[in-house]
Structure formats: structure tokens, C-alpha cells
Amino acid sequence: MNSVAAIIEASQVSAPVAPQSAAPALIRASGVSKIYRMGDQTVRALDDVSLEIAKGDFVAIMGASGSGKSTMMNLIGALDRPTTGHLAIDGRDIATMSSDELADLRNGTIGFVFQQFNLLPRTPALNQVILPLLYAHPRPDDLEARAHHRLEQVGLGKRTDHLPSQLSGGQQQRVAIARALINNPKILLADEPTGALDTKTSEEIMKLFGELNAEGITVIIVTHEPDIADFARRKLVFRDGKIIDDTERAPLKAATAAKDRVL
Amino acid sequence: MTLFDSLAIAWTALRSNLLRSILTTLGIIIGVASVIILVSVGSGARVEVEKQIASLGSNMLVVFSGSSRGMGGRSAGAGTDLPIAEGDVAAIRDKVQGVIAISGQLNGSGPVVNGNTNWTTTLSGVHPDFATVRDWPVRAGRDFTPQDIRASAKVVILGQTAVKQLFQDEDPIGATIRVKSAPFQVIGVLAPKGQSAMGRDQDDVALIPMTTARGYIVGKSQVQSDQVGQLYIKFDNSTDLKDAQEQIETLLRQRRRIQPGAEDNFNVRNLAETMKARTEVLSTMTYLLAATSVISLIVGGIGIMNIMLVSVTERTREIGLRLAVGARQRDIMRQFLVEAVTLCLIGGLIGIALGVGAAAIVANAADWPVVISPAVIALAMAAAAGTGIVFGYFPARRASGLNPIEALRSE
Numbered sequence: 001m002n003s004v005a006a007i008i009e010a011s012q013v014s015a016p017v018a019p020q021s022a023a024p025a026l027i028r029a030s031g032v033s034k035i036y037r038m039g040d041q042t043v044r045a046l047d048d049v050s051l052e053i054a055k056g057d058f059v060a061i062m063g064a065s066g067s068g069k070s071t072m073m074n075l076i077g078a079l080d081r082p083t084t085g086h087l088a089i090d091g092r093d094i095a096t097m098s099s100d101e102l103a104d105l106r107n108g109t110i111g112f113v114f115q116q117f118n119l120l121p122r123t124p125a126l127n128q129v130i131l132p133l134l135y136a137h138p139r140p141d142d143l144e145a146r147a148h149h150r151l152e153q154v155g156l157g158k159r160t161d162h163l164p165s166q167l168s169g170g171q172q173q174r175v176a177i178a179r180a181l182i183n184n185p186k187i188l189l190a191d192e193p194t195g196a197l198d199t200k201t202s203e204e205i206m207k208l209f210g211e212l213n214a215e216g217i218t219v220i221i222v223t224h225e226p227d228i229a230d231f232a233r234r235k236l237v238f239r240d241g242k243i244i245d246d247t248e249r250a251p252l253k254a255a256t257a258a259k260d261r262v263l
Numbered sequence: 264m265t266l267f268d269s270l271a272i273a274w275t276a277l278r279s280n281l282l283r284s285i286l287t288t289l290g291i292i293i294g295v296a297s298v299i300i301l302v303s304v305g306s307g308a309r310v311e312v313e314k315q316i317a318s319l320g321s322n323m324l325v326v327f328s329g330s331s332r333g334m335g336g337r338s339a340g341a342g343t344d345l346p347i348a349e350g351d352v353a354a355i356r357d358k359v360q361g362v363i364a365i366s367g368q369l370n371g372s373g374p375v376v377n378g379n380t381n382w383t384t385t386l387s388g389v390h391p392d393f394a395t396v397r398d399w400p401v402r403a404g405r406d407f408t409p410q411d412i413r414a415s416a417k418v419v420i421l422g423q424t425a426v427k428q429l430f431q432d433e434d435p436i437g438a439t440i441r442v443k444s445a446p447f448q449v450i451g452v453l454a455p456k457g458q459s460a461m462g463r464d465q466d467d468v469a470l471i472p473m474t475t476a477r478g479y480i481v482g483k484s485q486v487q488s489d490q491v492g493q494l495y496i497k498f499d500n501s502t503d504l505k506d507a508q509e510q511i512e513t514l515l516r517q518r519r520r521i522q523p524g525a526e527d528n529f530n531v532r533n534l535a536e537t538m539k540a541r542t543e544v545l546s547t548m549t550y551l552l553a554a555t556s557v558i559s560l561i562v563g564g565i566g567i568m569n570i571m572l573v574s575v576t577e578r579t580r581e582i583g584l585r586l587a588v589g590a591r592q593r594d595i596m597r598q599f600l601v602e603a604v605t606l607c608l609i610g611g612l613i614g615i616a617l618g619v620g621a622a623a624i625v626a627n628a629a630d631w632p633v634v635i636s637p638a639v640i641a642l643a644m645a646a647a648a649g650t651g652i653v654f655g656y657f658p659a660r661r662a663s664g665l666n667p668i669e670a671l672r673s674e
Binding site: 099107120132139 | 264265268275279580581583584585586587588589590591592594667668671
């Protein structure tokens with residue numbers, strides 16, 4: 001943790017610095033294409049994309065709808081396989097993995113956060129957070145203790161038995177983030193995580209992501225809001241299935257929050 | 264994912280749609296309940312018939328006079344033709360192979376009086392072999408002896424019901440009672456026998472020697488001097504009853520001088536066989552009816568499948584989420600299978616409770632024998648679970664085959 005924190009701090013002080021040079025690539029895409037067939041038309045959702053994302057990075061993926069950003073996210077989330085090319089996550093090429101192996105990868109390496117939270121109805125927060133552990137191999141024994149810890153981490157330690165209907169939007173998203181964190185993932189993958197939240201709550205959620213990133217988790221956020229993307233250290237812009245912009249710099253926002261935590 | 268997790272999820276899902284879950288299981292409830300009622304009532308009837316067959320006595324043929332075949336439109340009823348006589352008894356004993364016991368039974372009825380107690384019962388004149396032929400031992404006192412028959416002794420053996428009516432708790436052996444006004448000595452009491460196939464209480468009887476019955480009790484005018492009523496013949500275990508039946512028929516046709524081609528004026532029957540045939544018809548009916556309730560299970564199963572498909576559609580997003588957080592396809596498959604089986608087992612349990620209850624009501628109200636066997640209950644539960652697996656499979660497969668991306672995107 002110290003070394004990761006040191007790297008992050010170093011990158012913040014002497015920004016812009018390419019994180020790839022300081023840490024091994026956690027995600028490596030080379031010549032990835034994704035082609036959908038719709039009737040007799042073929043849609044090239046991703047067109048020969050190559051990309052590396054380093055461990056500990058904080059990336060925002062941007063682009064208009066239809067730009068290929070969601071397709072990229074689905075591939076990084078191991079929910080789908082590329083049509084051609086190679087995509088390695090944590091050193092393993094998902095193109096060659098079975099659907100069970102992909103499920104285990106999603107379970108242990110990736111934490112998902114969604115725009116609509118996707119909490120289970122009529123289920124208390126603690127059980128929401130436990131859910132991924134039920135599918136873990138091997139399954140840990142201390143399910144509840146872990147879930148408690150994660151809920152405390154996102155500031156909901158006193159609301160473990162609340163149902164989604166008893167929580168505000170921001171609180172629901174915090175439960176979803178605790179759920180994403182429960183299995184100690186290397187990647188936190190968030191799809192428009194603030195799309196259903198007001199500005200103030202959005203900012204709080206993004207600060208939480210900044211804190212988690214400062215602790216070493218690689219955070220990837222898909223968004224079309226530049227305000228939200230400003231929290232990230234690296235910005236990838238997609239258009240027509242290609243990356244048209246890849247900027248790295250010190251994050252404009254949340255740096256203080258992250259720094260406070262690290263120091 | 265453990266089975267317990269799957270059960271907990273299934274329970275939550277079913278409870279959140281309680282009314283729908285209950286309505287869905289109605290088909291299963293009705294199917295299971297009707298299987299239990301039909302099989303219980305059916306096997307109760309079969310057990311009853313088997314008991315009656317056993318009470319007839321085993322390896323036995325019955326001979327009675329008259330024709331019941333009704334050919335040519337004329338049938339005067341059994342017993343109106345030339346009666347079976349002592350000569351026939353002797354001839355059958357001597358000439359038919361395998362006979363170990365033979366006894367007539369000449370029936371009448373009349374009042375039996377012990378002191379102030381009066382009871383009208385069946386009076387049966389019998390031979391000393393009667394107890395052996397009918398597998399109906401004398402429980403207390405003694406049986407008739409050949410001497411009793413020769414001397415037309417005024418002795419009587421009472422059935423259980425007659426004893427209860429005449430003596431209550433007293434010891435009847437040695438007592439003198441009046442049978443049709445004449446004094447008779449009670450020499451024995453029969454073991455209990457139960458109801459006959461026709462529902463008559465066989466224990467309501469007073470047995471007296473054949474000769475006494477013929478000369479005295481039944482009424483001289485109606486009785487040919489050596490008739491024996493109907494004739495029960497018991498054979499040893501190695502005798503083929505079909506063979507024996509043919510031998511008796513041939514013998515009696517000779518003795519009665521019946522022309523070839525003419526009808527018999529007597530009947531030789533294997534009552535146990537007749538009853539067995541009736542039991543088989545009964546079982547066939549039971550299983551046919553049970554089969555129709557299987558149709559109800561199938562219809563119920565289709566209902567389950569329908570509602571599970573609805574459930575899969577409604578919960579597509581939830582399935583997408585589960586896949587995203589690491590559920591394998593077989594986890595999803597198992598979750599929905601467990602849900603369908605749980606639904607069916609709950610229906611099965613309710614159906615068993617209703618079925619057993621209804622069978623008990625039938626047993627009480629209609630006085631119909633009912634046998635509720637654990638095997639039938641186990642079978643009904645297995646059928647319910649099987650229905651869940653068969654009809655839950657397709658929806659579960661559909662759920663587990665969902666594309667996680669599309670599932671997450673669905674509304």
C-alpha cells in the first residue's frame with residue numbers, strides 16, 4: 001500500500017507522468033475490434049483499439065452515445081469478448097477464457113458500479129454487499145464482518161439493515177460501491193455512476209472514488225459529463241469506435257481529498 | 264453459492280409475490296391432493312376385499328344348486344333346482360382328488376333365547392368339517408363330532424355377535440339356550456370372522472349339526488330329507504382348483520343324469536377367484552383415476568413454467584447483476600430450479616395435507632375403508648418435486664443463458 005501511495009503521490013507532484021512507466025499494465029488491449037451483426041448490417045462498435053491502463057490509475061472514458069465507450073467498458077468488465085484482437089485483464093486474455101472463468105474474473109478482480117445502482121429489491125444493505133461473496137470460489141466464512149467493514153468504509157456503518165427504499169440515491173450508490181469493493185477487486189468499473197444523482201451527491205461519490213483510488217484500486221469511470229471526468233487522472237475519448245484523445249494530467253478535482261487520506 | 268443460499272433467495276422471491284405464488288401452486292395442490300385421495304380410498308377398498316377373500320377360507324370351492332347362468336331367459340334363482348344332497352357329499356369326498364375337508368351349510372333363521380334375552384340370528388346346519396373348510400376355528404369349548412351329526416344332537420356353537428347379544432360377559436359354554444323353542448346346549452364359541460363380501464355380519468350365527476337342522480330347525484316341509492344346502496370343499500395345497508372344479512362338475516352331471524349339451528342345474532364356484540377379479544377391476548379403476556390426477560399435475564406444472572418465465576422476464580436486471588458480480592451460469596440455473604421446486608414442494612405439502620384430510624373425511628363420513636400409506640405420500644412429494652424440475656428447467660435455462668450486458672440494460 002505504501003509503495004502504491006508513493007507512486008500516486010509522485011505522479012501528482014510531477015504531473016503529467018505516464019503511470020504505465022511506473023507500474024505494470026493491469027489492462028492491455030491490442031487491436032481489439034468488436035463487430036455486431038444487426039440483420040444484414042454489421043456495426044463496428046470498436047475498431048482496432050489498442051490501450052494500456054496501469055495498476056492504480058484513475059481513468060475516465062468519455063464519448064457520445066454510439067462512440068464505443070460502453071462496448072469498451074463491457075470488454076474491460078469481462079462481460080463480453082472481443083471479435084478480434086486481444087484483451088488481457090490482470091495478465092489473462094479474456095478471448096480465451098470460458099464463461100465460468102470470466103464469471104470468476106468478474107467476481108474476484110472487477111467491481112461494478114452502475115448508473116441505476118442495481119440493488120436487489122427488498123434486500124437489506126448488508127445482504128446487498130454480501131451478494132458477490134456468495135458466488136466466490138472459495139467462499140469466505142466472514143461474510144457479514146467483511147460487509148460491515150465495507151459499509152463503514154463508504155460511510156453507511158449505521159444503515160446495514162436499511163432497505164433500498166429507505167435510502168437516498170447517494171446512499172444507495174454507496175451501498176453499490178461497498179458491494180463492488182467486497183471482494184477486494186483490482187479494478188473498480190463504474191458506468192455513469194453519477195447519472196442518477198444531483199450535483200452535490202455526485203461530487204461526494206466522485207470524492208469517494210478518489211479516496212479509493214488513493215488506496216490503490218484502479219478506477220475506471222465511463223461518463224459523458226466533463227465535470228465528472230475532471231476527477232480522473234487520465235481521460236480517454238472515444239468516437240466511432242476509436243480513441244481520439246488520451247490525455248493524462250493531475251486530476252483537477254478531488255486531489256485534496258485523496259491527498260489528505262494518503263498523507 | 265450453496266443450496267441454502269439458493270433456498271433463501273427462492274423464499275424471498277416467492278414471498279414477495281405471495282398471492283401469485285399461491286395461485287400458481289393451485290394446480291399442484293389439486294393434483295397431489297387428488298392422487299392421495301384416490302390412491303388411499305382405492306387401496307383401502309382393496310385391502311377390505313382382500314380381507315374378505317381371506318375370511319372365505321383358502322383353496323376352497325363352493326357348490327350350490329340351481330342355475331345362475333340365465334340362459335333361455337329363465338332363471339329361477341340359486342337353490343330352487345334339485346338340491347345338493349348327502350349322497351353328493353359322499354361322492355365328492357370319495358372320488359375327487361385332494362379333498363381335505365367338506366361341509367354343507369344349510370341356512371335358516373330364527374329366535375335364540377337365553378333366559379330373558381331374545382335374539383334372532385342365522386341358524387346354520389353344518390358338518391363337523393365346517394371349521395376346517397372355512398378356516399374358522401372354534402375358539403372356546405369344542406367342535407361338533409361325527410357322533411353329534413349321527414344323533415342329531417341338540418348342541419349349538421355360537422358366533423361372536425350371537426354370544427355378545429345373548430350372554431354379554433357370562434361364560435356361554437355349557438349353558439342351555441332355546442333355539443326355536445327347543446333347548447340346546449352351547450358347546451363352543453367361534454373365533455371372530457368379520458363382515459362377508461356382501462357386508463353381512465358373519466359372526467351373527469348359531470351353528471347346529473346338519474342333521475339337527477334338517478330334521479328340526481329349518482322346517483321339514485321345505486327340506487328334502489338329505490339336502491345339505493351349499494357345499495364348501497377345501498383342497499390340499501397341491502390341488503389345481505380348476506382341475507378339481509371340472510372333476511366335481513363331471514361327477515355331479517353323472518349323478519344328476521344331465522344329458523350332454525344340457526345346462527348344469529348346479530354351480531361350482533371359486534369365490535376367491537371371483538373376488539380377486541373384482542379387486543383387479545377396482546385397482547385398475549384406482550390407477551386410471553390416479554392417472555387423471557397426473558394430468559392435473561401436468562397442467563399445474565405448465566402453470567409453474569408460465570409463472571417462472573414471467574419471473575425470469577421481470578427479474579432480468581437482477582439476473583444481469585448477479586452475472587456481473589460473478590454468478591456462473593449454473594448458479595443462475597440452480598437458483599431458478601430451486602425456486603420452481605420450492606414452489607412445487609410447498610404445493611405438494613399443502614396438497615398432501617388436503618388429500619389426507621379429505622381421505623380421513625371420506626373414511627369417517629362414508630364409512631369407507633381408507634389406507635393412507637407413507638409410500639403414496641412419498642410418491643406424491645416426488646411427483647411434485649419432479650414437476651418442479653421438469654417444468655422449471657426451461658425457464659431456468661432461459662435465465663442462465665441471458666446475456667449479462669443485455670440483461671443489465673433491460674428495464
